[in-house]
Structure formats: structure tokens, C-alpha cells
Amino acid sequence: MENRIDMKEKIAAMKPSAVWSEAGDGMFRVPATSFRSLAEKLRHEEGFDFLRSLTGMDWGEEGLGCVYHLENTSTGENVVLAAIDPDRENAGIPSVHDLWKGADFNEREAYDFFGIKFLGHPDLRRLFLRDDWKGHPLRKDYDSSLNPLNMENEETSNDAPSYEMTKDGSYILKRHPLFEDQEYVINIGPQHPATHGVLRFLVSLEGETIKKIDVHSGYIHRGIEKLCESLTYPQTLGFTDRLDYLGAMQNRHALCACIEKAMGLEVSERIQCIRTIMDELQRIDSHLLFVSCLCQDMGALTVFFFGFRDREKVLDILEQTTGGRLIQTYNTIGGVQADIHPEFVKKVKEFIKYMRPKLNEYHEVFTGNVIARQRLIGTGVLSREDAISFGATGGTGRASGWACDVRKRHPYAMYGKVDFKEIVLHNGDCFDRYMVRMLEIEQSLNIIEQLIDNIPEGEWQMKVKPVIKLPEGSWYTAVEGSRGEFGVYIESRGDKSPYRMKFRSTGLPLVSCIDTISRNAKIADLIAIGGTLDYVVPDIDR
Amino acid sequence: MMKRNVNIKSMKYEDFNDNEYIEQMLKELRDNGTNVVVGCLDDVIEWGRSNSLWPLTFATSCCGIEFMAIGAARHDFARFGFEVARSSPRQADFIMVAGTITHKMAPVLKRLYDQMADPKYVIATGGCAISGGPFKKSYHVVDGVDKIIPVDVYIPGCPPRPEAMLYGLMQLQRKVKAQRFLGGLNKGISEKEYERLMREDTNKAEDYSEYDESGLA
Amino acid sequence: MFDFGIVTNWIHTQLTSVMPDGLAIFLECLMIGICLLLLYVIIAIIMIYMERKVCAAFQCRLGPTRVGPWGSIQVICDVFKMLTKEIITIRHSDKFLYNLAPYMVILASVMAFACIPISRGMEILDFNVGILFFMAASSIGIVGILLAGWSSNSKYSLIGAMRSGAQMISYELSVGLSILTIVVLTDTMQFSEIVMRQADGWFIFKGHIPAVIAFVIYLIAGNAEVNRGPFDLPEAESELTAGYHTEYSGMHFGLFYVAEFVNLFIISGIAATIFLGGWMPLHIPGWDGFNAVMDWIPGFIWFFAKAFFIVWLLMWIKWTFPRLRIDQILTLEWKYLVPIGLLNLLLMVIVVVFKLHF
Structure with missing residues (x-):
């Protein structure tokens, strides 16, 4: 947030009604009525083209609203806006889905959780909860007894509501059909081998060609954000591992870093270094699983087993130090759970030596295969503009030519000090998305290689008070997760538990762009696209 | 005819933790007694069924990755004959509920279970499926799949290690071996009751006729 | 012998x-x-x-x-399991066709299986238009698959069946053309006669270039014909859950499952018969001692060795290659295999007319 001072003056000049509030990272508070014009100006004149995160908020007496984290991808400037509507019963905020495509799903999420009506949003259905759910669970006044377990099958409604505001301040509800009667709609998921969990697509087909996809998620929505509000900070750590279980280390790293930032705690070099190595090991693990699953989806089962064979080696190393295979619960506030195992360095070096030649095996069996190339090259092209607009970070964004690596954009831990290449490819098709991950495994090995011999001496757990309380304010910290930018937004009111904790899902933007990139593709392409986007469903649903 | 003790190859009987449960089942069988021919036939069928349990590829979250890991090279549940994971519930023998079941997923899971062909089994894998695990207090999580469908084996852990899953699968094998296929004992409810329930279910389901057309598999 | x-x-x-x-x-x-x-x-x-x-x-x-x-009796366990599994009937399905479909598939498979000569004097259906009968019998299987997809009232099944219809009917052409190439070489359509003609060398050696091309085309097309990977689109697990047999359970599913594997064997057996000499031992003209030793090995061992070698080859391909897409499958057939097959047939005619074969 380097250039915040300049932007501060600019925004104050643009919109006098925007109030700067200093606590934490600082943000501009804008009334809902004047938010839209400010957003338009920031998007079109100042070039804030990347909506990092959109957080629905319940500020109690002050009303409901949203927090927008914006970034200008060419200059790296960041700005945080908050739009507030004091009317709790009928909160309405103008939609920005046309400025940032990624806002589409995020606004549906905020509507689902808080009941904020986004004016002008074309499809304001619930995103995660059932259509017949009563109330909005993340509001502070939500009564959980309203919704007992309902075993009736859910009716899939075929119309999308949208809200518009009249001059006198009341809303008009309009409904648009999603699919025509004549369309041949098939249902993929929630239990389907290719959706990588419980995601559901309604696919309209013409022959084998896809005309439209409607994504239904929420089948594994566990309400983690709400749960966090009733737990102390150290207790919340347990959930991040279970969000994106293939990025357990990085997720927890983000949360710990965010809390440490809010506490003003600087961790030792040793901790930074251990965290970096662990993050990269986790990334290798995740990318290997990505390759395995992609190949399995495409029918090349042998590579699936190769991937799992090599993945077990990573898990062995992780397990020796952390005690967990998949969910390590290793990072803590101000350090790590335990010092590295005495054999850690030796094992990691052995692994690096083992892994490099094995990568060629994958290239021989899969990358070079004619059928694989035929199916991946040119399918599911995501343009650079779309990638930024949707906020599709990680390997997907980098395959589209967008250098979106948080490790380079906002270096954290040891990433500023090690030498590695950010892999950026330019075609944006499935093959590039696959190659980015393959090449990133090599880069991760490079990073580990540079650090593994130079782990500095020092303490592995800083002194932290037994009861952690954060000062008032709000903070956002992002790390490069296995599949994109994983961010944590904490709003604190000075308590020992957060007032609001939001996780920027890495998968939600990826899923939101699936309709755009798979139109006019075949069903088989949808599988390849889903495989290469590499989303993890519990991370989308949270 | 005496029903013999159930044995799992290269595992000692004492190595299993909850033998009382199996012994209870066996005792029930022995008390009722059976004819030699039926008993022998039963033994052969149970032997076949217990060694050919095909899972449904079903996973909702973290445990699903470990479920994949037991299929993969190091742990390889193909050794037990479990590897033919079917994607269609009609062809699967047991469903491994790997991961959290939420309110939105619960009717879907029930439906999957109903779509499976008898005899079918359920394994609840991991804390979430057993009791809701770390998400027990959430507004959208079912605290335990046994509230929705009958569970045969519970595998605790978060997520359970692959070894634990294999142990759980062996427990399921033992349970299958201690059952009686012909005659319907050990089923929990009587044959007549079962028939009645099935019929009721069918009649009720007629009301959802339009659902069948929607192609939800 | x-x-x-x-x-x-x-x-x-x-x-x-x-x-x-x-x-x-x-x-x-x-x-x-x-x-x-x-x-x-x-x-x-x-x-x-x-x-x-x-x-x-x-x-x-x-x-x-x-x-x-x-684990050698693993499959027996599966058979017991399958036999005792419930057979589900689907509401709103065409019950007669739904129940008929698996038997159609198995019937086609058994009829085609009966054509294969296993050893000298050990052929069940052997008459002068054997190849024609084999082609006709094996294509009944498509009807079964289409019926299965149509009658189960499930969209996945229907898409799987339609894919399979498009794919199998197309590839039948290439299978036919490559077999025809050998018929041109032998001027007979009787399987036993085809095997007898290979006493002085297998056709893959005798027909040299066109026979090798025909063999490769036959393997590709045959693999597609039996819906095995990389052509397993009709039952593509990751796309259509289980394709045309999604709604089948118990032994009905078992029949599809068994037919798939035996069809693979049939394709391999026919390949072994018409290209690799069937039960005919390896004979090299002139080497009488060697030929006599080869004759000591019984014919059915020769046949099964060759057939299972080809099965192993096809399994290798299946487990290594990713699946094709439906348009790629049809492109491969209509734009490459059929023209090559036709040219190859022409080439074989030239070879036969000018007596260029061995």
C-alpha cells in the first residue's frame, strides 16, 4: 500500500463525501448513494482493474455494507473502499458487476450472507444457501433456530431476480428466466467425479456443445466465517487448513501473518524461512495433485498414480515435522508449532534430487502426448482482461499473461530475498494453465534449494501473550496460495475474537469465469477446463 | 450349523478393537441356527461380497483426498479388491462419506443412498461425517451423517490416515462376513417391515415424478 | 499338429x-x-x-x-457379489427395452465369440462367409447399447448411447476395410481357411506393407469399436458418470461389464487370427526342423498367446493415453482412417494382382 497518500488526496478530491478512517490498514467510507460514481471513476480513470476482495459487512448500528479491496495492476496501487447503507432492513448498494466481473459472484455471496440488495445486479440469487433459507446467517441478529435441517429435495428455480430502485426509494423485483423451455439442460454434480468435490453445474447443451453454464455452489458451505466470530484468534487458526486443504500451510500463513500484522509483531528470520519452505513444499504437493487429477479427468489414469506416488514423498517430509499429512496445523500466531525435525534438511535435499528427474517423466507421458495436446491447446481461452476482471489469480491468471503472483507483487516472508522466476505464459488456454503449474514445481524446488542450507538460527516461536487481543481496525493480508491469491480480512473491535473475518477464496473467481470460457466448447472440454482451473470446492464455499 | 468366527487375512483377531460387536452379531446368528445347505451357500456369498466391495466415488472435502490416497500407489486398496470405484451409485456397494455434510448436501446424500442397490453400506469418514467435527456449531452443517442415513463403520480422524481408512474397510469386511444374506437376519428390521417401508417409499416418490425427468443422477 | x-x-x-x-x-x-x-x-x-x-x-x-x-480368485468374489446384488428397476423407463438391452449386448458378444477358431478343428461357427457373419453379429451390440441409453430415462445414459452410436458405426467401417484387405489377399472369407493359408508365414509378414498398415488401422478401429480407452467416450467416467449403463445395477451391469472385456478379447482374437496366423505356429519356409519344433506347441496355446499379447498391447494403450473428444474421434475416423483404409485396400489389390506378396 505504498502510494496510499497520493490516492488519498485524489479520492478526497473526487468524492468529498468519502471519509478516511485510519484504524488498521485504513479505508474510505462512502455512503451507498455516492459509491457507484466513485467506483466508476476509480475503474475507468485511475485504472483500478482488479477487485481483490469484496467483503459483506454488518456494522450493527451503522448499517450494512461492503468493503472493496481494489488494485491497479499496472502500478500496483491499492485502495480500500467501504460502502455503507444505514438502512438495515432494506439495505441497497449499487452493483459493480459491470466494472469488475468478479463482483458478480461476490455480490451474490454478500446478498446471501447479509441480505444486501445489489441494485442492477442481473442475477441476485443466493449463492451458497438453499433458495428457501430463512434469513441471512452472517448478520449479527440472525437467529439460527429458523433453519432446522430440511430433508426435502431442493427445487431448482429457473429465474434470476434482480432489484432496481425507484425514485421514492422502494425496490422493484424483476425476474428473468435462466434457461428457455426448449433447452436441453443437463445437471453435472453435486456428486460427479469431475467436479472435484460437490459443485453443481447446470449445463445447457446443443448436441455436445455447451451453450450456457449455471454454477450452483454451497454444497460444502460450512459457515467458517460465522464460526470464527465466536472463537478466539488462536482458535480460528484451525479452520484455514480445512478451507483449501491443498494449501493448508499457505492459508494458515496468511491468517497468522494478518494477525501478526494487526498485533504489530515481527517474527524472526528463522520462522519466516521455515514458513517459506513449508509453503513451497505445500505448493509442490498441490501442483502434483493438480496434475494427477487433471490426468484422471482426461482418462490418463497412469499419471494420476505417478502424481500420488511423488506426492507421498512430500507428505512424508511434512509429516515428520508437523505430524499431519494433509492438515498440518503448523503455523501459529508468532511462529510455528514445533521446530523442524533434525532430518528435515536432509530429507528435503533428497526430495529435490528425486523430484527433478521425475518431472521429465510427466512430460514424457502426458505433456508430449498427442491426444493431451490436442485436447488442451486452444480450449477454454481466458483473456488477460477477463482474468484481471474476474480476479482469477494464481496459475490461471499467469497462464493468461497476467503477472499476478503475490510473492512478487507484495513480497512477504523470504520471497523478497530469494531468486525465482514468475512463470507467465500468454495463451490463456488449458495447456498453458497446465504448463504454468508444471513449471512452477521447478521454481518451487529452486526456492527451497536456496533456502534449505541457510535456515538462520533463532527462535521458532516468538513470545506472545496468552490472550491475544487485536486493536480496533481492519486488516487485509494476502499470500500466494497454491491456486491464487488467498487473502484474509479481519475487522476487529478490540476483542479477543474477530468482529468479522473474511477469507478471500482463491476458487470463487475461478468458478465465476467458467461460464465465460466454456461457452461453445464440448462437454469433454468442460472437464479439461474444470481440471485446469484447479479449484478446490471447500475453498469456494468456505 | 455354527457360523464360524470371521477372519481377515494376515490380521489377528485380537488386533481388532471392537470384537464384542462382531461377537454379538455372531451370537445372534448361532442362536437362531440354520440349515447346512443354506449356511454353506451363505458363507460363500458372504465371502464373495466381503472381498468385492466397490466404493462410490463420493467426497466432499479433505477426507476425499485421503480417500484418493488409499487408492493410490502407496496404500493401494486394490489389494483388497476395492479398487473398482464406481461413479454411478447404482453399481456401488458402499458409500464412503468423506467430508462434511451440509444442510444443502443432506438431501442429495440421502438421495444417493436411496439410489444405491441393496445390499449397501455406509462408512462415515472423519470427524465431520461422524459428528460435525470442528464445524459442529455451524448453522449449515449436519452434525453426523447417522442422522440421515444408517452408518455401518465410523472412521475417526481429521482426516483419518490412509491406514485408518484401510482398517475401517477391514472392519466393514468383517461386518459383511458376520451377516446373513439368505434369511434376512441381522438386518435390524424384519423382512415384512422392510417390504412395507420400501413400498411406502415408492408410493411417496411417485409425487416427485417431475424430478426424475430432470436427469439428476 | x-x-x-x-x-x-x-x-x-x-x-x-x-x-x-x-x-x-x-x-x-x-x-x-x-x-x-x-x-x-x-x-x-x-x-x-x-x-x-x-x-x-x-x-x-x-x-x-x-x-x-x-489375488487370482478376486474376480470370482466379484461374480458372487454381482449375482446377489439388487437389480433396480427405474420408474418412467421403458421396462421391456431396459431389461432387454444387456442381453442384446451379451448375445452379440457371444455370437461374435463363437466365430473365433481356437485350434485346428476347434471352431464353432465356421462357414464360407464367416467374416461377414462376424461383422454382422458384432454390430448387434450397438443396438443393445443404444437401447440401454434410450430406455433408462437418464440424460447421461442418452448422451453416452448417442456417442457410442456415432463412434461404433463409424469405426465399423475401418474394421471392415482392414479385414477386407486381408480377404483380398486370401480370397476367402472363411476363418479356418484364412488360418490355413498362413501355414507358410503369417499375413502380417506375407502381405508386408499393406498388411502392416491394415493391422495398425485394425487395432485402432477395433479398440474404438469396443469402447476402450482412449476411445471410451460412451462410458467416460469423468464426463458421464458411467455412460450408457449409468442406471444399471447388479447382474445387468455385470453383463455390460463382462461384454466389454470379452469384446476386447474378441477384437484381439480376430486380430491374431487374420494377421498373426491364429492357432498356426510360426513357420519359416525352408527351416523344416524349426517348423517341426514349433508344431509341437499345441494350437490353442499359440492362439491364446497371440490374442493375449494383443490384449496386453491394447491395455497398455488404454492406461497411458488420455481420452479423445467426440469431434476428434470422428475426425480421426472419417478424415484419416477411412481414406487411408481405402487407399490401403487399393494397394493390397495392386500387391495381389502383381504378385508382390511372399
Whole structure:
């Protein structure tokens, strides 16, 4: 947030009604009525083209609203806006889905959780909860007894509501059909081998060609954000591992870093270094699983087993130090759970030596295969503009030519000090998305290689008070997760538990762009696209 | 005819933790007694069924990755004959509920279970499926799949290690071996009751006729 | 070399000596039918076991090990399981066709299976248009698959069936063309005769270039014909859950499952018969001693060795290659295989007319 001072003056000049509030990272508070014009100006004149995160908020007496984290991808400037509507019963905020495509799903999420009506949003259905759910669970006044377990099958409604505001301040509800009667709609998921969990697509087909996809998620929505509000900070750590279980280390790293930032705690070099190595090991693990699953989806089962064979080696190393295979619960506030195992360095070096030649095996069996190339090259092209607009970070964004690596954009831990290449490819098709991950495994090995011999001496757990309380304010910290930018937004009111904790899902933007990139593709392409986007469903649903 | 003790190859009987449960089942069988021919036939069928349990590829979250890991090279549940994971519930023998079941997923899971062909089994894998695990207090999580469908084996852990899953699968094998296929004992409810329930279910389901057309598999 | 015809003739004379001709023939038909079905089941069991072991070997796994030595009776367990599993009837399905479909598939498979000559004198259906009959019988399977997809009232099944219809009918062409290439070389359509003509060298050697091309086309098209990877679109697990048999359970599903594996064997068996000499041992003209030694090995061993070698080849391909897309499958067939097949046929005619073959 380097250039915040300049932007501060600019925004104050643009919109006098925007109030700067200093606590934490600082943000501009804008009334809902004047938010839209400010957003338009920031998007079109100042070039804030990347909506990092959109957080629905319940500020109690002050009303409901949203927090927008914006970034200008060419200059790296960041700005945080908050739009507030004091009317709790009928909160309405103008939609920005046309400025940032990624806002589409995020606004549906905020509507689902808080009941904020986004004016002008074309499809304001619930995103995660059932259509017949009563109330909005993340509001502070939500009564959980309203919704007992309902075993009736859910009716899939075929119309999308949208809200518009009249001059006198009341809303008009309009409904648009999603699919025509004549369309041949098939249902993929929630239990389907290719959706990588419980995601559901309604696919309209013409022959084998896809005309439209409607994504239904929420089948594994566990309400983690709400749960966090009733737990102390150290207790919340347990959930991040279970969000994106293939990025357990990085997720927890983000949360710990965010809390440490809010506490003003600087961790030792040793901790930074251990965290970096662990993050990269986790990334290798995740990318290997990505390759395995992609190949399995495409029918090349042998590579699936190769991937799992090599993945077990990573898990062995992780397990020796952390005690967990998949969910390590290793990072803590101000350090790590335990010092590295005495054999850690030796094992990691052995692994690096083992892994490099094995990568060629994958290239021989899969990358070079004619059928694989035929199916991946040119399918599911995501343009650079779309990638930024949707906020599709990680390997997907980098395959589209967008250098979106948080490790380079906002270096954290040891990433500023090690030498590695950010892999950026330019075609944006499935093959590039696959190659980015393959090449990133090599880069991760490079990073580990540079650090593994130079782990500095020092303490592995800083002194932290037994009861952690954060000062008032709000903070956002992002790390490069296995599949994109994983961010944590904490709003604190000075308590020992957060007032609001939001996780920027890495998968939600990826899923939101699936309709755009798979139109006019075949069903088989949808599988390849889903495989290469590499989303993890519990991370989308949270 | 005496029903013999159930044995799992290269595992000692004492190595299993909850033998009382199996012994209870066996005792029930022995008390009722059976004819030699039926008993022998039963033994052969149970032997076949217990060694050919095909899972449904079903996973909702973290445990699903470990479920994949037991299929993969190091742990390889193909050794037990479990590897033919079917994607269609009609062809699967047991469903491994790997991961959290939420309110939105619960009717879907029930439906999957109903779509499976008898005899079918359920394994609840991991804390979430057993009791809701770390998400027990959430507004959208079912605290335990046994509230929705009958569970045969519970595998605790978060997520359970692959070894634990294999142990759980062996427990399921033992349970299958201690059952009686012909005659319907050990089923929990009587044959007549079962028939009645099935019929009721069918009649009720007629009301959802339009659902069948929607192609939800 | 041992002629199996001696055994069948002996049985025939023994039977006719105690009963009238009609009854004897009826009894023989019954015996042959039972033997055929038994052999069919045994081949299916061996194939399924082989598939599981071979794929495990490719994937650094062990495969079944717990039941019997090296897990060898694993498949028997599966059979017991399948037999005792409930057969679900689907509401709003066409019940008659739904129940008929698996039997159509298995019927086609058994009829095609009966065409394969296993050893000298050991062929069940052997007449002068054997190849024509084989092609006709094996294509009934498509009808079964289409019926299965249509009658189960599920969209996945329907898409799977339509894919399979498009794919199998297309690839039948290439299978036909490559077999026709050999028919041109041999000027007979009788399987036993085709095998006999290979006594002085297998056709893949005798017909040299066109025969090799035809062999490769036959393997590709045959693989597609039986819906095996990389052409397993009709039942593509990750796309259509289980394709045309999504809604089938119990033994009905078992029939599809068995037919798939035996069809693979049939395709390999036919490939072995018309290209690799069937049960005919390896003969090299001029090397009489060598030929005599080869003749000591019984014919059925030659046949099964060749057939299972091709099965192994196809399994290798299946477990390594990713799946094709439907448009790529049809492009491959109509734009490449059919034109190449036609040209190859022409080439073979030239070879035969100018006596360029060995």
C-alpha cells in the first residue's frame, strides 16, 4: 500500500463525501448513494482493474455494507473502499458487476450472507444457501433456530431476480428466466467425479456443445466465517487448513501473518524461512495433485498414480515435522508449532534430487502426448482482461499473461530475498494453465534449494501473550496460495475474537469465469477446463 | 450349523478393537441356527461380497483426498479388491462419506443412498461425517451423517490416515462376513417391515415424478 | 499338429451309434453351447483379472493380492457379489427395452465369440462367409447399447448411447476395410481357411506393407469399436458418470461389464487370427526342423498367446493415453482412417494382382 497518500488526496478530491478512517490498514467510507460514481471513476480513470476482495459487512448500528479491496495492476496501487447503507432492513448498494466481473459472484455471496440488495445486479440469487433459507446467517441478529435441517429435495428455480430502485426509494423485483423451455439442460454434480468435490453445474447443451453454464455452489458451505466470530484468534487458526486443504500451510500463513500484522509483531528470520519452505513444499504437493487429477479427468489414469506416488514423498517430509499429512496445523500466531525435525534438511535435499528427474517423466507421458495436446491447446481461452476482471489469480491468471503472483507483487516472508522466476505464459488456454503449474514445481524446488542450507538460527516461536487481543481496525493480508491469491480480512473491535473475518477464496473467481470460457466448447472440454482451473470446492464455499 | 468366527487375512483377531460387536452379531446368528445347505451357500456369498466391495466415488472435502490416497500407489486398496470405484451409485456397494455434510448436501446424500442397490453400506469418514467435527456449531452443517442415513463403520480422524481408512474397510469386511444374506437376519428390521417401508417409499416418490425427468443422477 | 476334429468326430460317432441322428445333433449343439458359455465366462474372468493386474503394474501398484494366490480368485468374489446384488428397476423407463438391452449386448458378444477358431478343428461357427457373419453379429451390440441409453430415462445414459452410436458405426467401417484387405489377399472369407493359408508365414509378414498398415488401422478401429480407452467416450467416467449403463445395477451391469472385456478379447482374437496366423505356429519356409519344433506347441496355446499379447498391447494403450473428444474421434475416423483404409485396400489389390506378396 505504498502510494496510499497520493490516492488519498485524489479520492478526497473526487468524492468529498468519502471519509478516511485510519484504524488498521485504513479505508474510505462512502455512503451507498455516492459509491457507484466513485467506483466508476476509480475503474475507468485511475485504472483500478482488479477487485481483490469484496467483503459483506454488518456494522450493527451503522448499517450494512461492503468493503472493496481494489488494485491497479499496472502500478500496483491499492485502495480500500467501504460502502455503507444505514438502512438495515432494506439495505441497497449499487452493483459493480459491470466494472469488475468478479463482483458478480461476490455480490451474490454478500446478498446471501447479509441480505444486501445489489441494485442492477442481473442475477441476485443466493449463492451458497438453499433458495428457501430463512434469513441471512452472517448478520449479527440472525437467529439460527429458523433453519432446522430440511430433508426435502431442493427445487431448482429457473429465474434470476434482480432489484432496481425507484425514485421514492422502494425496490422493484424483476425476474428473468435462466434457461428457455426448449433447452436441453443437463445437471453435472453435486456428486460427479469431475467436479472435484460437490459443485453443481447446470449445463445447457446443443448436441455436445455447451451453450450456457449455471454454477450452483454451497454444497460444502460450512459457515467458517460465522464460526470464527465466536472463537478466539488462536482458535480460528484451525479452520484455514480445512478451507483449501491443498494449501493448508499457505492459508494458515496468511491468517497468522494478518494477525501478526494487526498485533504489530515481527517474527524472526528463522520462522519466516521455515514458513517459506513449508509453503513451497505445500505448493509442490498441490501442483502434483493438480496434475494427477487433471490426468484422471482426461482418462490418463497412469499419471494420476505417478502424481500420488511423488506426492507421498512430500507428505512424508511434512509429516515428520508437523505430524499431519494433509492438515498440518503448523503455523501459529508468532511462529510455528514445533521446530523442524533434525532430518528435515536432509530429507528435503533428497526430495529435490528425486523430484527433478521425475518431472521429465510427466512430460514424457502426458505433456508430449498427442491426444493431451490436442485436447488442451486452444480450449477454454481466458483473456488477460477477463482474468484481471474476474480476479482469477494464481496459475490461471499467469497462464493468461497476467503477472499476478503475490510473492512478487507484495513480497512477504523470504520471497523478497530469494531468486525465482514468475512463470507467465500468454495463451490463456488449458495447456498453458497446465504448463504454468508444471513449471512452477521447478521454481518451487529452486526456492527451497536456496533456502534449505541457510535456515538462520533463532527462535521458532516468538513470545506472545496468552490472550491475544487485536486493536480496533481492519486488516487485509494476502499470500500466494497454491491456486491464487488467498487473502484474509479481519475487522476487529478490540476483542479477543474477530468482529468479522473474511477469507478471500482463491476458487470463487475461478468458478465465476467458467461460464465465460466454456461457452461453445464440448462437454469433454468442460472437464479439461474444470481440471485446469484447479479449484478446490471447500475453498469456494468456505 | 455354527457360523464360524470371521477372519481377515494376515490380521489377528485380537488386533481388532471392537470384537464384542462382531461377537454379538455372531451370537445372534448361532442362536437362531440354520440349515447346512443354506449356511454353506451363505458363507460363500458372504465371502464373495466381503472381498468385492466397490466404493462410490463420493467426497466432499479433505477426507476425499485421503480417500484418493488409499487408492493410490502407496496404500493401494486394490489389494483388497476395492479398487473398482464406481461413479454411478447404482453399481456401488458402499458409500464412503468423506467430508462434511451440509444442510444443502443432506438431501442429495440421502438421495444417493436411496439410489444405491441393496445390499449397501455406509462408512462415515472423519470427524465431520461422524459428528460435525470442528464445524459442529455451524448453522449449515449436519452434525453426523447417522442422522440421515444408517452408518455401518465410523472412521475417526481429521482426516483419518490412509491406514485408518484401510482398517475401517477391514472392519466393514468383517461386518459383511458376520451377516446373513439368505434369511434376512441381522438386518435390524424384519423382512415384512422392510417390504412395507420400501413400498411406502415408492408410493411417496411417485409425487416427485417431475424430478426424475430432470436427469439428476 | 493335433487336430481337434478327431475328438469331435469320435463323440459324434459314439452318439450316433446309440441314438438317432437328430437327437445326437441336438445333444451336440447343447454341449457346444454349454462349452461356449463356459469358455466365455472363463475368458471374461481371466480378462478382468488381467486388466486389474496389468494396470496395477503400469501404475506402480500391486493390484488384488488378498483373495487366493496373487489375488487370482478376486474376480470370482466379484461374480458372487454381482449375482446377489439388487437389480433396480427405474420408474418412467421403458421396462421391456431396459431389461432387454444387456442381453442384446451379451448375445452379440457371444455370437461374435463363437466365430473365433481356437485350434485346428476347434471352431464353432465356421462357414464360407464367416467374416461377414462376424461383422454382422458384432454390430448387434450397438443396438443393445443404444437401447440401454434410450430406455433408462437418464440424460447421461442418452448422451453416452448417442456417442457410442456415432463412434461404433463409424469405426465399423475401418474394421471392415482392414479385414477386407486381408480377404483380398486370401480370397476367402472363411476363418479356418484364412488360418490355413498362413501355414507358410503369417499375413502380417506375407502381405508386408499393406498388411502392416491394415493391422495398425485394425487395432485402432477395433479398440474404438469396443469402447476402450482412449476411445471410451460412451462410458467416460469423468464426463458421464458411467455412460450408457449409468442406471444399471447388479447382474445387468455385470453383463455390460463382462461384454466389454470379452469384446476386447474378441477384437484381439480376430486380430491374431487374420494377421498373426491364429492357432498356426510360426513357420519359416525352408527351416523344416524349426517348423517341426514349433508344431509341437499345441494350437490353442499359440492362439491364446497371440490374442493375449494383443490384449496386453491394447491395455497398455488404454492406461497411458488420455481420452479423445467426440469431434476428434470422428475426425480421426472419417478424415484419416477411412481414406487411408481405402487407399490401403487399393494397394493390397495392386500387391495381389502383381504378385508382390511372399
